[in-house]
Amino acid sequence: MATEAKVESNSKTFVGPASATLVEASDTWPRRLWRPLAGLNRSTQFILCAALIMGLHMAFVGSLVSQQIRLAAAHSAGEGAAIYMEAYLDEYVQELATASTLKPESVQAIDDLMKETSLKQHVLSIKIWLPDGRNVYSTSKLPVFYYHPAGPIAAAMQGKVVTRLSPLDHDEHAYERSFGRPLYETYVPLRELGSGRIIAIGEFYEMEHEIGSIHQQVWAIIAAATLAVLLLLFLIVRRGDRIIEKQQAALRQQMQDQQALHLQNAALQLRVNTANREFATINELTHRRLGADLHDGPAQLLTLILLRLDELADLCKTGQSDALETVRNAAQESLREIRGISRGLALPEINGLNLDELLKLVVQRHEQRSETKVELELGELPEALSLPYKICIYRLVQEALNNAFHHAGGQGQRVSADTKNGLLEIQVKDAGAGFEQTRIDGDGAHRSRLGVVGMRYRVESLGGTFELESAPGQGTRVTARFDLRDVNDNQ
Incomplete structure (x- = not known):
């Protein structure tokens, strides 16, 4: 039914x-x-x-x-x-x-x-x-x-x-x-x-x-199954939690080690910067001594040779005067080069000059020496700067202007300097023919390469950045940047 x-x-x-x-x-x-x-x-x-x-x-x-x-x-x-x-x-x-x-x-x-x-x-x-x-x-x-x-x-x-x-x-x-x-x-x-x-x-x-007893059995089975599942999940999660805690402890230890290494690196970096500044000062003193030695030694000997050649010229016969004149011209040319090298090695007294006066001085000397015109553009510059940075900037601008005179004929020579957000930027450029930068990198004996390497070394040894930009027909630009905040912190 x-x-x-x-x-x-x-x-x-x-x-x-x-x-x-x-x-x-x-x-x-x-x-x-x-x-x-x-x-x-x-x-x-x-x-x-x-x-x-x-x-x-x-x-x-x-x-x-x-x-x-x-x-x-x-x-x-x-x-x-x-x-x-x-x-x-x-x-x-x-x-x-x-x-x-x-x-x-x-x-x-x-x-x-x-x-x-x-x-x-x-x-x-x-x-x-x-x-x-x-x-x-x-x-x-x-x-x-x-x-x-x-x-x-x-x-x-x-x-x-x-x-x-x-x-x-x-x-x-x-x-x-x-x-x-x-x-x-x-x-x-x-x-x-x-x-x-x-x-x-x-x-x-x-x-x-007897549904009541059946209900109790059902609820007891469900409760037992739930507790078993919860216990199993707890054991699994607890094991994972312990692994995470161990990894966190290891990471904290690694972070502490990294922090200690960072402090050591900072201390070493400070020592390196201090050594670089001292080296720059010692290097400049060495240049001055070499300039003085050249002026007081070979230059004086060549001057004495020229005086004795004048005396010999009066005593020699007419047919021998041409040979003496050749020797005399060679000695005069050598004397001029030695004096030029001596003047280049010896810096003027720049310790009492600020950066504005320093840049005006190096531009003025280049104009007098090369008989060319240099455009100077100065922005907001720091009033006080340590001697190693003054020497570096002086040599950088001097070498860059010399290269502009020798390779660009002094065309479009321009020097600019400005400070923005604590970053000092020095820039020297010309309007010459320019060149391929790979040519300097590949020619180890080229004088220009030695000058570029010297400029880069001076800037980077003081923690600055150096850039050289050039291309055929577009002139050449040299840029150096110094973070004055780091300079002030290290001084």
């Missing part, structure tokens, strides 16, 4: 309020929860969050399983009800096909069934209703409502078996409430033999099967 079970259980009262509570707290729960977790380690934070999430998930799963268990129990109860009604009641209700009440003999027979047969082991109470809702039989013999609510009866009149966990909340349930335990309330259609027409609705109350 086909049946259909519909379950209406108290589980709805559990799901509804819980869902409403979670929705109301969803806005503030994450923020309130995270505040006390902020000071905990990662594994503890993880296990607490995982416990909350998995707890909610398992509660949902447990509730769903409980509902499925109740559905299955209700379906089983409905199936059993249909069998009981067919086996015990069908023959006693056939008279309802033509009458609106049961005969006293039929009522007594049903009462005997409830007392003497195995039916009483499963069914606690039986009620029989007519299709219009009137009650024609009740096991309790207590006054009942003669008109039952139409909902379950209407469903049973359509041939359905309706089973639910009864709330037992009506006056007619006084007898059933006396048992003090949950009961399944089942409505089964009773049919006329032969025609199959529904002539009455049988209602009976059956004790709830």
